[in-house]
Amino acid sequence: xxxxxxxxxxxxxxxxxxxxxxxxxxxxxxxxxxxxxxxxxxxxxxxxxxxxxxxxxxxxxxxxxxxxxxxxxxxxxxxxxxxxxxxxxxxxxxxxxxxxxxxxxxxxxxxxxxxxxxxxxxxxxxxxx
Amino acid sequence: xxxxxxxxxxxxxxxxxxxxxxxxxxxxxxxxxxxxxxxxxxxxxxxxxxxxxxxxxxxxxxxxxxxxxxxxxxxxxxxxxxxxxxxxxxxxxxxxxxxxxxxxxxxxxxxxxxxxxxxxxxxxxxxxxxxxxxxxxxxxxxxxxxxxxxxxxxxxxxxxxxxxxxxxxxxxxxxxxxxxxxxxxxxxxxxxxxxxxxxxxxxxxxxxxxxxxxxxxxxxxxxxxxxxxxxxxxxxxxxxxxxxxxxxxxxxxxxxxxxxxxxxxxxxxxxxxxxxxxxxxxxxxxxxxxxxxxxxxxxxxxxxxxxxxxxxxxxxxxxxxxxxxxxxxxxxxxxxxxxxxxxxxxxxxxxxxxxxxxxx
Numbered sequence: 125x126x127x128x129x130x131x132x133x134x135x136x137x138x139x140x141x142x143x144x145x146x147x148x149x150x151x152x153x154x155x156x157x158x159x160x161x162x163x164x165x166x167x168x169x170x171x172x173x174x175x176x177x178x179x180x181x182x183x184x185x186x187x188x189x190x191x192x193x194x195x196x197x198x199x200x201x202x203x204x205x206x207x208x209x210x211x212x213x214x215x216x217x218x219x220x221x222x223x224x225x226x227x228x229x230x231x232x233x234x235x236x237x238x239x240x241x242x243x244x245x246x247x248x249x250x251x252x253x
Numbered sequence: 254x255x256x257x258x259x260x261x262x263x264x265x266x267x268x269x270x271x272x273x274x275x276x277x278x279x280x281x282x283x284x285x286x287x288x289x290x291x292x293x294x295x296x297x298x299x300x301x302x303x304x305x306x307x308x309x310x311x312x313x314x315x316x317x318x319x320x321x322x323x324x325x326x327x328x329x330x331x332x333x334x335x336x337x338x339x340x341x342x343x344x345x346x347x348x349x350x351x352x353x354x355x356x357x358x359x360x361x362x363x364x365x366x367x368x369x370x371x372x373x374x375x376x377x378x379x380x381x382x383x384x385x386x387x388x389x390x391x392x393x394x395x396x397x398x399x400x401x402x403x404x405x406x407x408x409x410x411x412x413x414x415x416x417x418x419x420x421x422x423x424x425x426x427x428x429x430x431x432x433x434x435x436x437x438x439x440x441x442x443x444x445x446x447x448x449x450x451x452x453x454x455x456x457x458x459x460x461x462x463x464x465x466x467x468x469x470x471x472x473x474x475x476x477x478x479x480x481x482x483x484x485x486x487x488x489x490x491x492x493x494x495x496x497x498x499x500x501x502x503x504x505x506x507x508x509x510x511x512x513x514x515x516x517x518x519x520x521x522x523x524x525x526x527x528x529x530x531x532x533x534x535x536x537x538x539x540x541x542x543x544x545x546x547x548x549x550x551x552x553x554x555x556x557x558x559x560x561x562x563x564x565x566x567x568x569x570x571x572x573x574x575x576x577x578x579x580x581x582x583x584x585x586x587x588x589x590x591x592x593x594x595x596x597x598x599x600x601x602x603x604x605x606x607x608x609x610x611x612x613x
Contacts, residue, residue, distance in 0.1 A: 160269075160476070161286045163566040164544050164573075166595075182595065184544050186285045186565055187476050208542065 125248070126153045128219055132235060133244035134195035136177070139219065140238060147196050147235075150223045151183065151214060154248045160185040162214045165207045167225065172200045174227060176234050181224065183214060192224065196234045202226040257302035258393055258454040266472050274367025276303040279474040288477035289568040292440050296399035296465050297473035301446075302454065305369030306392045307376055309360040310384040317383035318360045321376060321517060322352055323500060325510040329354040334420045334435055338508055339375060340518030344499040344525060348372050349490055351437060353422055361388075361433075363446075365490045379517065393454035397461055398444030398481075400611075401468040406445055408464050410434070414445075428460035439478065441485030442611055483563050486536060486576065486607035492547060492562040493534055493576055501525055502578065504534045504606070532559065533584040536606040537575040537592070543599035545575030545592050552591040552598050558583055561592060567608060574608050575601075 131139040137155035141148040156162065164184040174180040179191035180200075203225050207213060213222040229235075239247060254277045263270070268279035279300065281288060291297045309317050319326050324337035333354055339347035348368040353361040360383075364372045369389055377385045397406060403414055412425040412434060422435035430453040438444035449457055462470060479489070488494050493503055500509050501522060509522055537545055545564030550557045564575030575592075583590065586605050591598035 160281060161284050164542070184566075186480060186568070187280070189544075189546060 127241040127245045129241045132238035136193040138195045140195045145229050147227045147229050148223050149225050151218055153218050156215050156218045162211045165211045167203045168200050170200055196229050198227040198229040200225050201228045257300055258451045259300045259458055262458055281474040281476045282472050285476035286568050288471050288473035289480050291471035292399045295468045296401040296470040298461050299396040299473050301396050302393040303366035304394050305364040305389040307362045307373055308386045308388050313382035314358050314360045317381040320381055321379055323509045325513050331356050332421055338500050344518045344521035345496040346494045347375050349494055392448045393451045395447045398438045398440040399442050402444040405465045428457055440481040480565050480568055484567050484569055484609035530581045532578045533581045535579055535584050536604045537577055537601045538604045539573040540600040540602050543594045544573040550593045551577050551579050553583055569609050
């Protein structure tokens with residue numbers, strides 16, 4: 125299980141990479157492992173507004189449907205257009221090619237609510253018990 | 254929560270577990286897609302020990318089973334089995350089952366795990382002089398399924414498997430342990446279901462996995478079992494079948510033998526056949542991106558005309574498929590429908606069932 129140091133993490137198992145005012149968002153290695161084989165994704169459109177902790181998209185495994193939650197609020201400025209055709213990238217490279225959307229943040233203070241890699245690793249360990 | 258004798262074996266194989274009808278069962282070991290493909294192309298081994306076994310015994314056993322089930326036991330010799338249904342007088346389905354005629358005085362019913370107690374009570378209430386025994390705790394059940402299943406099993410038994418036709422069964426030794434071996438399954442592939450004593454389950458499980466190694470066998474969980482049965486359009490109780498659906502609606506009229514003079518539900522089903530169906534189970538294939546799931550509504554001309562009972566993305570066909578009930582006027586193959594997926598109506602088409610059938 126990987127927990128890259130340069131990312132921040134939400135309780136809903138999304139990761140965030142902050143570059144200036146833009147947050148790249150994806151699901152964590154733990155999340156993809158729990159979901160199993162991902163076969164479908166539903167993404168927002170560029171320009172859509174998203175709110176922290178609200179669902180902005182859907183991932184479906186063979187068995188189940190799960191919402192993806194926005195870790196921060198803002199405007200969607202880019203979506204990973206390769207994902208709908210290749211949803212398995214979420215399993216294979218959840219921190220890389222499996223990124224989901226980029227959000228132009230409207231409140232940088234929200235980043236304070238996210239976890240560090242070490243905190244998230246501990247959070248996952250507790251959830252597993 | 255109940256556990257099968259193979260729980261530790263599943264844990265050692267890295268299984269992820271799920272609650273299924275009160276049983277803590279493996280849902281997957283590595284990946285549902287991987288296990289699904291193994292069964293379609295090679296072989297998979299399932300622990301389905303959660304299934305229930307109820308026996309009717311005594312001189313009235315066959316007659317009692319005839320009255321309780323909709324298929325015709327008159328077509329069975331000793332050592333033969335058939336798919337059948339327990340129905341209520343309303344025609345609603347109590348359970349779908351496999352009926353094994355062991356002898357003229359012994360009929361063994363394999364029933365769904367979550368229905369075992371309901372079935373036992375129903376059967377005991379309509380015993381017609383037969384002794385009714387819940388033998389579920391006496392059996393573990395392993396399902397060895399896939400095109401290589403017979404080759405794998407052949408090396409472990411003196412039974413002549415080539416003499417056991419589909420839906421026949423025999424008792425004999427597998428890996429030195431006594432077992433009842435049935436040429437049945439729930440995957441759409443050739444395969445065997447092996448009933449053994451719980452104390453022998455681990456030995457047989459390990460022996461089958463070892464014998465299957467040369468064919469790259471996989472332990473397979475309930476996740477793959479569900480996608481496999483869905484591609485073959487085999488109904489799952491609680492989804493396609495319930496106390497409120499009839500076999501005729503579910504497309505199982507081939508199971509219902511009206512030539513039998515009497516069975517529970519006969520009058521209601523005959524009446525339904527004469528009046529015609531108001532709804533029917535159909536196969537659905539999405540024509541636009543989206544996956545149908547149980548409970549999603551089916552729409553036609555902005556009107557709700559039915560609901561999905563099962564759905565997934567078919568691993569074999571690579572497209573989203575589902576089963577569902579729709580108004581019978583909309584059941585023809587080719588009918589264009591919509592499925593309400595999270596508030597948006599996505600196109601779907603009625604298609605011929607099954608979605609997948611193995612080449613013989």
